[in-house]
Amino acid sequence: MGSMDIRRVAVIGAGTMGHGIAHVAAQAGMDVALFDSFDGAAGKGLSKIRENLEKGVARGKLSGTDRDSALARIRVETSMDAAACEADLVIEAVVESLGVKTALFAELDRLTPSTAILATNTSSLSVSSIAAATSRADRVIGMHFFNPVHIMKLLEIVVHDAVSDATRAAALDVARAFGKEPIVVRDVPGFASSRLGICIGLEAMRMVEQNVASAEDIDKAMELGYNHPMGPLRLTDLVGLDVRLSIAEYLHRELGAESFRPPEILKRMVADGKLGKKSGQGFYTW
Numbered sequence: 001m002g003s004m005d006i007r008r009v010a011v012i013g014a015g016t017m018g019h020g021i022a023h024v025a026a027q028a029g030m031d032v033a034l035f036d037s038f039d040g041a042a043g044k045g046l047s048k049i050r051e052n053l054e055k056g057v058a059r060g061k062l063s064g065t066d067r068d069s070a071l072a073r074i075r076v077e078t079s080m081d082a083a084a085c086e087a088d089l090v091i092e093a094v095v096e097s098l099g100v101k102t103a104l105f106a107e108l109d110r111l112t113p114s115t116a117i118l119a120t121n122t123s124s125l126s127v128s129s130i131a132a133a134t135s136r137a138d139r140v141i142g143m144h145f146f147n148p149v150h151i152m153k154l155l156e157i158v159v160h161d162a163v164s165d166a167t168r169a170a171a172l173d174v175a176r177a178f179g180k181e182p183i184v185v186r187d188v189p190g191f192a193s194s195r196l197g198i199c200i201g202l203e204a205m206r207m208v209e210q211n212v213a214s215a216e217d218i219d220k221a222m223e224l225g226y227n228h229p230m231g232p233l234r235l236t237d238l239v240g241l242d243v244r245l246s247i248a249e250y251l252h253r254e255l256g257a258e259s260f261r262p263p264e265i266l267k268r269m270v271a272d273g274k275l276g277k278k279s280g281q282g283f284y285t286w
């Protein structure tokens with residue numbers, strides 16, 4: 001495989017994203033160690049991987065033998081040291097907190113071979129700030145996966161100024177081995193996907209506010225006119241209005257552009273507890 005031979009992958013954090021990353025790495029033929037600091041979480045992650053592989057077999061996407069060999073390549077570890085000490089690549093998918101991630105990367109820097117690449121799945125934090133917590137910023141890179149990881153094709157490779165060409169090439173190789181379509185994006189707030197996605201979402205909300213059309217019709221405009229599989233307002237309901245509000249506030253603060261100023265309707269709905277699907281009411285009634 002390309003410029004660096006990545007065979008052993010450690011995934012740190014086994015939640016929504018971590019278990020999906022372990023899944024695609026094992027299916028790509030890599031040895032995977034899965035670690036989570038919360039007792040039982042890695043075991044739960046492994047059960048979800050088993051379920052998802054099972055569904056793949058039921059749908060004829062993979063054979064029973066493929067499922068078994070993928071599962072056989074994943075081991076759950078109860079210490080980060082055991083998970084990371086021999087890794088060629090570590091992919092971090094713990095909570096979205098800069099403090100937690102910088103502490104974790106400083107520890108990974110001590111625990112892993114000096115040649116290992118350390119990747120973060122952060123969806124919004126500065127990759128260069130995370131890299132600065134290590135003594136190998138040239139080997140720290142963003143690998144931003146999408147949920148559900150084993151289904152979604154996109155992988156945003158986030159590069160900051162200190163990343164080496166070899167690390168970037170290795171991340172691209174890994175992305176392709178995982179069956180993903182990589183894009184390379186500079187380490188700026190919102191990367192490419194959130195910046196554009198949030199922009200469309202916020203504009204759709206302003207259009208509801210200004211009575212341009214109903215939520216259903218605005219969504220249909222994008223679904224049928226631009227072939228988006230789902231309109232921006234329905235997507236906002238699924239993601240959660242509170243989640244979208246905090247991303248909008250962050251991007252507005254960081255990028256300073258008016259297009260990211262959170263619309264009044266969004267702030268009001270969040271204050272009223274209308275958070276989308278999870279609360280039963282958003283731009284739609286669920």
Ligand SMILES: NC(=O)c1ccc[n+]([C@@H]2O[C@H](COP(=O)([O-])OP(=O)(O)OC[C@H]3O[C@@H](n4cnc5c(N)ncnc54)[C@H](O)[C@@H]3O)[C@@H](O)[C@H]2O)c1
Binds near residue numbers: 123
């Ligand atoms: N959920 C999404 O749609 C999505 C999409 C792209 C990126 N992300 C990013 O992926 C990361 C993980 O998100 P998630 O949705 O999987 O979260 P999650 O809450 O489902 O999982 C996080 C896991 O990390 C574990 N954890 C917390 N601190 C840890 C530590 N110090 N060491 C080891 N494990 C630790 C937790 O026990 C938990 O199981 C975040 O940075 C998030 O922004 C999420």
